[in-house]
Amino acid sequence: MQRRELLRLLGGAASAAALAPRDAEALLALGRDTHAAVRAGRAGGALDARALALLGALADRIIPDTDTPGATAAGVPAFADLLLATQWEPERVERFRQGLAELDRRSQRASGRLFVDASPAEQESVLHEVEDETFGATPGAVAPFWKDCKWLVLYGYYTSEIGITEELRTVDMFERYEGAAPLPARRP
Amino acid sequence: MSGAAWPAGRAPHVARRETWDAIVVGSGISGGWAAKELAERGLRVLVLEAGRPIDPARDYLMNVPPWKLPYRMLGDRPALDARRFVQKKCYACDEGAAQFFVDDVDNPYTTPEGRPFDWIRGRQVGGKSIMWARQCYRLGDLDFEANAKEGIGTDWPIRYRDLAPWYDYVEAYAGISGERLGLPQLPDGPFLPPMEMSAAERVVREGIGRAYGGERVLTIGRCAVLTEPKPGRGACHYCDACHRGCTTFSYFNSVHVTLPDALRTGRCTVRPFSVVHEVIYDRRTRRAAGVRAVDAQTLAPLEFRARLVFLCASALETTRLLLNSTGPDGERGLGASSGQLGRNLMDHTMQVGASGTVPGLEDLTTVGYRPNGVYLPRFRNVTTRHPDFLRGYGYQGGGWRSRQGWGRGAARRGLGAEFKRALREVEYGPWHMTLGGFGECLPHPDNRVTLDPVVKDRWGVPALHVDMQWRENELAMKRDMAAQAAEMLEAAGCTGVATYDNRTAPGLTIHEMGTARMGRDPRTSVLNGWNQVWDAPNVFVTDGACMASSGCQNPSITYMALTARAAAHAVELLGRKEL
Numbered sequence: 001m002q003r004r005e006l007l008r009l010l011g012g013a014a015s016a017a018a019l020a021p022r023d024a025e026a027l028l029a030l031g032r033d034t035h036a037a038v039r040a041g042r043a044g045g046a047l048d049a050r051a052l053a054l055l056g057a058l059a060d061r062i063i064p065d066t067d068t069p070g071a072t073a074a075g076v077p078a079f080a081d082l083l084l085a086t087q088w089e090p091e092r093v094e095r096f097r098q099g100l101a102e103l104d105r106r107s108q109r110a111s112g113r114l115f116v117d118a119s120p121a122e123q124e125s126v127l128h129e130v131e132d133e134t135f136g137a138t139p140g141a142v143a144p145f146w147k148d149c150k151w152l153v154l155y156g157y158y159t160s161e162i163g164i165t166e167e168l169r170t171v172d173m174f175e176r177y178e179g180a181a182p183l184p185a186r187r188p
Numbered sequence: 189m190s191g192a193a194w195p196a197g198r199a200p201h202v203a204r205r206e207t208w209d210a211i212v213v214g215s216g217i218s219g220g221w222a223a224k225e226l227a228e229r230g231l232r233v234l235v236l237e238a239g240r241p242i243d244p245a246r247d248y249l250m251n252v253p254p255w256k257l258p259y260r261m262l263g264d265r266p267a268l269d270a271r272r273f274v275q276k277k278c279y280a281c282d283e284g285a286a287q288f289f290v291d292d293v294d295n296p297y298t299t300p301e302g303r304p305f306d307w308i309r310g311r312q313v314g315g316k317s318i319m320w321a322r323q324c325y326r327l328g329d330l331d332f333e334a335n336a337k338e339g340i341g342t343d344w345p346i347r348y349r350d351l352a353p354w355y356d357y358v359e360a361y362a363g364i365s366g367e368r369l370g371l372p373q374l375p376d377g378p379f380l381p382p383m384e385m386s387a388a389e390r391v392v393r394e395g396i397g398r399a400y401g402g403e404r405v406l407t408i409g410r411c412a413v414l415t416e417p418k419p420g421r422g423a424c425h426y427c428d429a430c431h432r433g434c435t436t437f438s439y440f441n442s443v444h445v446t447l448p449d450a451l452r453t454g455r456c457t458v459r460p461f462s463v464v465h466e467v468i469y470d471r472r473t474r475r476a477a478g479v480r481a482v483d484a485q486t487l488a489p490l491e492f493r494a495r496l497v498f499l500c501a502s503a504l505e506t507t508r509l510l511l512n513s514t515g516p517d518g519e520r521g522l523g524a525s526s527g528q529l530g531r532n533l534m535d536h537t538m539q540v541g542a543s544g545t546v547p548g549l550e551d552l553t554t555v556g557y558r559p560n561g562v563y564l565p566r567f568r569n570v571t572t573r574h575p576d577f578l579r580g581y582g583y584q585g586g587g588w589r590s591r592q593g594w595g596r597g598a599a600r601r602g603l604g605a606e607f608k609r610a611l612r613e614v615e616y617g618p619w620h621m622t623l624g625g626f627g628e629c630l631p632h633p634d635n636r637v638t639l640d641p642v643v644k645d646r647w648g649v650p651a652l653h654v655d656m657q658w659r660e661n662e663l664a665m666k667r668d669m670a671a672q673a674a675e676m677l678e679a680a681g682c683t684g685v686a687t688y689d690n691r692t693a694p695g696l697t698i699h700e701m702g703t704a705r706m707g708r709d710p711r712t713s714v715l716n717g718w719n720q721v722w723d724a725p726n727v728f729v730t731d732g733a734c735m736a737s738s739g740c741q742n743p744s745i746t747y748m749a750l751t752a753r754a755a756a757h758a759v760e761l762l763g764r765k766e767l
Contacts, residue, residue, distance in 0.1 A: 066605050082258065087265050127603055135601040151598035154611075158594045159260040164253060167612060172253075174556035177426045180387035181555040186613060 023097045046093050050116075051100050052077050055056025057116045058103065059153045061123050070155055074160035082150040092148065099145025103130070199461040199483065204490070208234045209762070210496040211479055213464045213509065216315020218444025218747045219500035221358065223450035223458070225755035226498070231762070232455045234492060235447070236462040236481060237689040238501075239311030242318065242443050247286040247383035248433025254594070257283045261594075276306045277696055280319045288312060288319050294646040298653045305654040306695035307504065313460055315502065316698070317744075319431035322439050322559070323584065324364045325741035326355050326375045330570065335737050338578055341342045341532060341631035342707035344736045345717030348375065355750035362440040362748065363418055365560075366410030374565040374582075374741070380415045382408045386554050388546040388587025388619040389562050395445050395680025396564075404567045404676065408558040409584065412440035412745075420673050421445070427457075439559070461485050465649040467497055467513040467727060474516065475726045475767070482647045495767065496726050496758055500751065503732030504533075504637055507703040508652050510714075516723055522637075523704060523714045523721040523729075529639055532631035532702040533656050534738040537581075539690035540666045541624035542673035546587060546684030548613035549619050552738035553589050561586040564623065564676075566740055568668065577664040580629035581740045583673060590617035621682055626697070627670030628740040630661050635694075637703055656694040699743055701732035719754040726767045730754045 047055065059071035059080075071077075078095045084093045103126060107115040111122045118126070133140035134147060164170045169187075209231035212222045219235060227233045254260040256579040257670040263283045268276040275281045275289035299305050310316040329348040336343035352375065359377040368376040385393065385408050393406040413430065417423045421444070422436035430439045437444040450456040461484040468491070470477040478493035499506040507530055513522035523529050561584050568580035597611045635656040641652040658666075670687040677685045694700075707713020710722035715734050732743060732750035739746075761767045 062603050062741070063608050064605055066608060070342050070608075079260070083262075087259065087262070122605060131603065132599050147598070151595050154598045155595040158596060158611075159254040161253070161255045164255065167608075172557070173425045173427050175425045177384055177424075177556035177558040179384035179389065179554055179556070179558075180549075180552045183551060183616065185615070 004013040044078060044083075045079075046084035046088075047081050047100075049095070052081060053116050054100050054103060054114075055080060055149075057123060058127060058149070059157075060188070061120065061127055062150065062153050063157050066169040069162050071157050072145055074157050074162040076156040076160070079160070082134060083152065095145055096148060099142065099149060102142060104129075106130075199485070200457065202234065202457060202459050206493070207478075207493065208232050208492065208494040210234070210498060211236060211429040211492055211494040212498045212500055213314045213479065214238075214315060214499070214501035214505070214731065215428070215442055215447060215458060216310070216500065216502060216731075217317040217320065217744050218751045219315065219441060219498070220317065220446030220450070221748050221751040222498040222500050222728075222730060223442075223456050225752050226444040226759065227450045227453040227456040229756065229759040230455070231496070231759060233450065233457070235450070235456065235458040236315050236464050236479065236492065237311075237315075237458060237460045238463045238484060238505075239315075239460060242313045242433075244433060244435065244437075244444055247287070248435050249287075250427065250429045250432045250434050252284060252432070259283055270561045274306055275308060277306050278698065280321075280431040281308075282432075284429065288431075290315075290435075293449070296643050296651045297638045298643055298646060298651060300653075300655050303655060303657050304693040304695075305656050306693050307652075307700070308695065308698045309502065309505075311460060312614065313447070314441050316441060317441035318433060320441070320698075320744060321742070322430060323465075323563070323724065323742040324359070324362075324366075324377075324410050324412050324745035325563070325565075325582070326377065327351070327739045327741055327746055328373050328375050330566075331737060331739040331741075334579060335631070340578070340737075342705060342709070342712050342736055345706050345708045345713075350717075351746070351749050354753040355745065358745065358748040358752050362412050362445065362745075363414045363416075363421070364410055364412055365408075365415040367407045369405060369407055369565070371405075371565055373570050377410075379410065383411075383413075383415060383558055383560050384408070385562060385706075386558075386587045386589075386619075387549045387552045388621050391546050391549070392587060392621050392677065392682070393562075393682040396676050396750055399676070399679035400567075403766070404564060406504055406562055406564050409563045411560045414438045416718050422508075424559065426556035426558060428559045430559050444580050462490060463647045464501070464509060465512055465647070467499075467509065467724070468493075469514055469516065469522055469724055471516060471518075475513050476522075476724045482649070484647060487647065495762065496728070498751075498755070498758075499727065499729045499733075500731045503701050503703060504536060504652060504654070506729055506731055506733045507637055508639070508649075510704060510721075510729075511637075512650055522727070523723050525723050526711055526713055528633075528705060528712065529714050530703050531633045531636040532705055532736075533635040533637060533654070533694075533700065534629040534631055534702045534735065535656070535694045536629060536697045536699045536738060537625070537627035537658060537662050537669070537692075537741060538689065539624055539692045540585060540627075540669045541622065541627065542587065542670060542677055542685055542687045543620060543622040544674075544677040544685035546619040546621050546680075546682055549589075550616075553591075568665075571695075574668070576668065577661050578630065578739065579661070579665070581625040581627035581665060581669050583623040583625050583669075585621065585623040587619060587621040589619050591615060618766065621677060621680075623673040623677065625666070625673065626699075626740050626742070627662060627665045627669055629738045630659070630695075631705070632659055633739060635659075635702075637746055638735070647702045652697070658694060699732070699738070701735040701738055701743060704729050704733035705736045706734050707736060718757045719750060728754050728758060
């Protein structure tokens, strides 16, 4: 690895707590995150390894592996992390991190386990609760985070190679234009 | 053209001592034509382009799928905010095409407080012809006669009959698809077969026809996109990503159409990275002797000599170059003796109109992505006189069926395999129809550009100060543009019709023109009827700077026709030793 790359990863992982004094444990955690990030080959740097794992788990609950690969297989967490790290306002990124932490808290309350360690059914139950609070008549405090999160997962999936070529099988070169064509048949 | 025209990334060596027959400044839509016409008519031509070379194999991103772009077509917003804060306002400055728009930090200009002007520029071989919107509409005598009839600005020194054969010539070569209508205010050309109109557009066309008779007609856009192949160029494959560079060369631009033909003569050299900042005026011969430039990479000063100079650097860059040159009286400003150089800047008003829903048609959709819209030619002040404003406007627009995009499902409840399966299907919404006006702008002497006394660009060339505002006639016309669009959509049976006016600043239409107008009298105009600078007749200005009025038509095809006409004339004059 290039030194420059390592410094970038360190900087990204540390960004939230960069100004706070670091104790030994925090430094150790930072080291773990950095190594995990290096292993995952991620390009972003807004989320630590734990948050990325959580994001991957929830992304697969939204878009699971079926007859086509799901969100994590399509690289959604790395894409989301890149947008968070380079494109989003810091306040919105922080809200996103807090939202992920909130999912962990809810998971621990419900099953006694962190979100990533809960069973798929338990994870879904947490997410259904968040869905209710987001799309219900009176949206809860979690709604802005969840809308961001869901958009990131879906946009990331449907712009990925897997999303476009395997899931949607989008054609972008028709070699003709028809202004009034019958609707195409539904996919079997 | 392949990248082999010059060594990778470097400007070719051009001997300083050589005297060229012609120098063409700029390689965009006008410069490409000047290069081709002059070289094909036997001249040795040097094209000087301020920007980098473009190699279609490397630089055209039409085929690049979203997952190969880091931000998946969302664009790198912080980078745009930092370096392309003006350019990003253009719809075409997307992640696949931002590379073709200038760096706003390197290319500054100033405006008065509270009077913005959005100057959208492309600095590379091909200029803005790479990402232009390809719409081609001729001016007619309604346009060429308007200034004289109304006593506004100066009379055009030409009429439609002067330009008609040149429109025929450039359109046949470039390849313009469209429908012939027989309207005097929008003359027809040798069009390739028109693209299809969509189901919604057909409904609106019929509705407008019923309500207004032959006075208003909705037609398919006339665009420089091939609907039949031409030698070396494929017919359109309908991906609607022209502005990122078309790998089948289906739309017209200088990179893959005019410049390769110019180079094929063996008499043309294109030198990129050549920032021309001055026309050298020889007071003894009362002619231009060549140009001075700066190498964009090394900052080395350059000088090139020629018998003819064609300025095709884009309207405002050409005028900036003239303002920064020295004229016959030894004062700054070549072509400035009339006092009109820099004045009468125009652009078209746009993004004002109406949208609505076309009911029904539920069992129909469109197939393919059409890189073209519909057009409704000017109907105001054609045979009748509108009480509120002079001149008129045309509409561009389109009718399409909405369907979900890449962020599908984000705004609704759902998780898991069932959700994923549901999102796999295309969900068709209603058919939408929109009409947006493009309005003529009157020439006004106080809409003008000058050299900024302080600010310079990265290459040390004085920046422009652009002072332009929409005035009474433009604003009155805009109100009618919104009202009439709504009236027509309603007459055609659309529901939920709403008007809009995005209040775009001048410049953003990227039809900026004028500032070195053609005319009949050296006391009131900068150029004569052959686009020659009155004060230096071997200097030709054939880009948008030359326009004496703006019409309401997308102007590029007129620049092409004027350039080809001027080039033929220049070669004739050289042959008669009159230059």
